[in-house]
Amino acid sequence: MTLMETAKEKWSGAVGTVVLGADAAAGGTRKSVVTLGGASTLPFLKFDGQTPHRPAVAMEVWDSAPEDWPAPLATALGDLVKSPVEWARTCVEKFGADLICLRLTSTHPDLANTSPQKAAETVKAVLKAISVPLIVWGCDQPDKDNQVLPVCSQAAAGERCLFGTVTEDNYKTLAVSCLADGHCLIGLSPIDINIAKQVNVLVTEMGFPLDRLVMYQTTGALGYGLEYTYSIQERGRLAALGGDRLMAVPVICMVGQEAWRTREARATEEELPGWGSEKERGLNWEIATAAALLQAGSDILVLRHPAAVAAIKTSIGQLMS
Amino acid sequence: MFVIGERINGMFKDIGDAILAKDPQPVRAMAEKQLAAGADALDINVGTRVPKPERGAAMEWLVDSVREVTTVPLSIDSPSLVIVRAGLAKACAKGRGIINSTTGQQGKVEEFMKLAHEFSAGIVGLSIDEKGVAATADAKLEIGMRIIAAAAEAGVPTEDVYLDPIILPVNCNQSAPGIVMETISQFKMLSDPAPHIVIGLSNLSQGASERSLINRTFLVMAIGAGLDASIHDPLDEELTNAMVTAELLLNKSIYSDSYLAAYRKGKSVR
Numbered sequence: 001m002t003l004m005e006t007a008k009e010k011w012s013g014a015v016g017t018v019v020l021g022a023d024a025a026a027g028g029t030r031k032s033v034v035t036l037g038g039a040s041t042l043p044f045l046k047f048d049g050q051t052p053h054r055p056a057v058a059m060e061v062w063d064s065a066p067e068d069w070p071a072p073l074a075t076a077l078g079d080l081v082k083s084p085v086e087w088a089r090t091c092v093e094k095f096g097a098d099l100i101c102l103r104l105t106s107t108h109p110d111l112a113n114t115s116p117q118k119a120a121e122t123v124k125a126v127l128k129a130i131s132v133p134l135i136v137w138g139c140d141q142p143d144k145d146n147q148v149l150p151v152c153s154q155a156a157a158g159e160r161c162l163f164g165t166v167t168e169d170n171y172k173t174l175a176v177s178c179l180a181d182g183h184c185l186i187g188l189s190p191i192d193i194n195i196a197k198q199v200n201v202l203v204t205e206m207g208f209p210l211d212r213l214v215m216y217q218t219t220g221a222l223g224y225g226l227e228y229t230y231s232i233q234e235r236g237r238l239a240a241l242g243g244d245r246l247m248a249v250p251v252i253c254m255v256g257q258e259a260w261r262t263r264e265a266r267a268t269e270e271e272l273p274g275w276g277s278e279k280e281r282g283l284n285w286e287i288a289t290a291a292a293l294l295q296a297g298s299d300i301l302v303l304r305h306p307a308a309v310a311a312i313k314t315s316i317g318q319l320m321s
Numbered sequence: 322m323f324v325i326g327e328r329i330n331g332m333f334k335d336i337g338d339a340i341l342a343k344d345p346q347p348v349r350a351m352a353e354k355q356l357a358a359g360a361d362a363l364d365i366n367v368g369t370r371v372p373k374p375e376r377g378a379a380m381e382w383l384v385d386s387v388r389e390v391t392t393v394p395l396s397i398d399s400p401s402l403v404i405v406r407a408g409l410a411k412a413c414a415k416g417r418g419i420i421n422s423t424t425g426q427q428g429k430v431e432e433f434m435k436l437a438h439e440f441s442a443g444i445v446g447l448s449i450d451e452k453g454v455a456a457t458a459d460a461k462l463e464i465g466m467r468i469i470a471a472a473a474e475a476g477v478p479t480e481d482v483y484l485d486p487i488i489l490p491v492n493c494n495q496s497a498p499g500i501v502m503e504t505i506s507q508f509k510m511l512s513d514p515a516p517h518i519v520i521g522l523s524n525l526s527q528g529a530s531e532r533s534l535i536n537r538t539f540l541v542m543a544i545g546a547g548l549d550a551s552i553h554d555p556l557d558e559e560l561t562n563a564m565v566t567a568e569l570l571l572n573k574s575i576y577s578d579s580y581l582a583a584y585r586k587g588k589s590v591r
Contacts, residue, residue, distance in 0.1 A: 010480065197577035204586055205579075239575050245587040247575060 009048050013243035014040040015299075016211055017053070018184060018250050020099060021133025022160035027182075030159065031131035034099050036214070036250040036299040042237060043297045044319045054320045055294055057309055058135055058302045059097040060256055061087045063114070063122045064106035069304075070266050072279045076305055084122055089129045095306040096313055099162075101135040102126050107148045108139035116148040120155035127156060135162040135186075135252075135302075142170045150177035157181035164188065164252075165216055168199050175208050184212040186252060191218050191225065193232050193247075200246045213249045214300070221258035222289045229253070233296035253293045256304030259286035287311045294319070322564055323362065323550040325396050325419070326355030327523060329387060331368020331379075340367060340379055345386035352387045358555040359588045363387060364421060365408060366398035377407040384411040392416035394443065396552070402432055409440050419443035421552075422485065425450045425464035425471075434475035444472070445483045445519055448504070454487050458503045461486050462511070465504075469512055483519040483550055484508050490527040491535060498525065498539055505546040519550035537563040544568065 015037040022028025034056045041049030065081040066074075080087040084102065091097040104119045106112040127134055136152050138145035149163055150173060157180075164186030166174050171187075178185050185208065187199035196217050204210055215236070220229045233251055240248035259265055265282030267275060275281060286308040290301045294316065303309050328351050331337040339347040352363055365387060367379040376399070384395060394417040397408035405420055412418035422445035423433035430446070437444040446468035448454065448461040455461040465484045472482045486504040489497040501520070509515045525539055526532035537560040540551060544567040555561060565584045568574050577583050 194576045194578075197575050197583060198579060201577055201579040201583045201586060205582065235575070243587075244574060246577075246583045 006047055009041070009241075011040055011049060011241035013241050013245070013248055014038060014049075015237070015240050015250060015297075016245070016248045018211055018214060020056075020135075020160060020162050020184060022158060022182070026160065028159045029127070030133055032133075033160075034133050037248075039237075039297070040241070042234075042241070043295055051320065053299075054316050055298055056098040056300045057096075057313055057316070058099045058101045058300055059091040059095060059306075059309060060101050060103060060302055060304050061091060061126065062103050062105050063119065064112060066105075070260060070278075070282055071268075072282050073260055073265075073305055076307065085125050085129045088126045091306075091309075092130045092132050095309050097132065097309060099133045099135060099300070100126065100130055101137055101302045103137045103139075104148060104152070105139055107144055108141050109144055110141075111139075113144075114148075116151035119148045120151045123152045123161075124155050127159060127161075133161065134159065135164065135300075137164045137186075140165070142167070146170070146173040149174050153177040153181045153183055156183070160184065162186060162214060162252075164214075166199065166203060168195055168202065171199065171203055172206065175203050175206050178212070179206070179208050184214060186214050186216045187249075188216045188218070191220065191228050191232060193217070193235055196232070196236065197246050200249060204246070210245065210249065214252050215249045216252045216254070219253045219255060219258045219289075219293070221255075221262050222285055222292065223264065224258065224262055226289060226292055230292060230296040233293070233298065237297040250299035251297060252300040252302065253290075253298045254302050255290045255293060256286055256302060256308070259289045260304055283307055291315055322544065322548075322568060323517065323519075324360050324555055324564075325362045325364050325421075325519070325550065325552040326352075326358075326360035326555045327364050327521075327552050328355055328554055328556065329363055329383065330366040330398070331370055332366070333368075337368050337370045340371060340383060343382065345389065348383060348386040349390045352390050355555050356391060356393065357589065358558075359561055359585060360393070360555045361588075362394040362396055362419060363391070364396040364398050364552055365412075367404075376401070377404045380404050380408040381411050384408050388412065388415050394419050396421040396443075396445070398422070402429075402436065405433070406436060409436065409442055413440045413442065417442065419445065419483070421445045422447050423468070425467045427451070430468055430471045431475070434471045434477055437472070437477045437481065438475045441481075443481045443483060443517075444477065445485050446472075447485045448487045454489070456500070458500050458507060461500075461504045462507055465508055465511055465516070469516060479512050479514055479516050482516040484511075484516050485519050485521065488520050488522065488525045488539070490529065491525055492527075492529045498542075502542060502546045505543055505548050509547045517550050518548050519552060520548060522551050522553040533557055533559060536560055540564055541567040545571065 021030035021033035038052040106114040165188035189196035395412040396419040398421040526535040
């Protein structure tokens, strides 16, 4: 009997590599760094090419306690949410987060309108408390982010953090700061692959290196547009493997944020008794969304629930082994 | 599109002078200019001003000069097996080489395929046989098939074969471009995986007016028919823009508002 030969794709390109965090040798204070990308195949197709770096799992930490998180999520985190420093430290030391995504939600003008200086102090305190790389995410209000994030960038200079976000209409201020302070950048586009590429072109035209860029093509949760995110990431990966260097940029997904705002995650058992245990529903929604996006080619999954982190890290371990 | 820059050729005065004077500076500068403009590989041709016995050594010098600034594939452009071998040995010491070219003539194609296999090089196969340049699509296909068979026989993967249907000057034969278009679409069906298809584009407009316009119009048409490689002048900006746009319209690249800048930026970070 003749064995059938495995049909292999011959790709001409690969996803670019981005290093987050700077250790002592690189002029920073991180004990560990995270290397993203480098894949020369579709996700986890070991017979086709290399996946040299495993996808990273980040956990969200807010600079002020979230007020509307569903009970199962809020209970899992307890009082940790009252202190970003303790929250971040526990996420790394107890829950196994590869990196922390610090969201400066309190800086939003409609919320506490925290000053840039105070936000920078939080960034420094969190950096001091953790040994892993840090993602610094603004409040998604462009004018305020342009005031806050450059100050935070300077405060964290040399730590090679990942700052977000820049968009097609608002990228110059943060790109200049991150370029000067040695950080990486997240380019945001609204589930639109053409705009995702355009953001990368605009930022690199300013002299920002491609190997310090990560794409956030926005994330749809399971049942809420996941398939759009999936197909865009898949098309982006295919373009990267086909040699499109502007699309050969690692991808970040805000899984927890999207999963925990679905009706399935938020509805109580009293409201929807037929939908099963409220405690498990949101958690499973977060895990299922993350598992699907891993297959789409995500390089950083930002999660919220500690049990979701454990489940996805196990899944990544199995896929990489 | 796999663009092979044509400008390092002794037929151009600047490069011809540099070869005779053994001055590597203009050669290096031309290599860098073409790469900055998007060339994926560079054609290397010593031209005819160097006396025949000295052309092997001139090829070695020219390849060495280019290799000082780049490791991209070098297309060693000569009909002579001896000169090609000399250039290939130098080119493959620090990168890949492409043989440019063999014909489908029996005896010749086998020898060149052996060389391609020895150096794991790409190879351009021209639609020429014992009777000269094939004039019809059927004749071009027959030679193409012969070249692919010779590659398989020598252990050269089809993905390393670049079939060239040969484009003749439009002011000599106006029916030739249409025949080449027909041939390109049929070349693609000769094998699976399909061979690459390349043309020496500038030949089309030799002696004609509006050379750049003729070149870019045909390049777009040929890309539509399945052309995936071209030997041309990447410094012709309008030609490059037309090529990039054609690939975009065929959904071979992802659109962005700055897609022309994206193409050039993508090439600059190689």
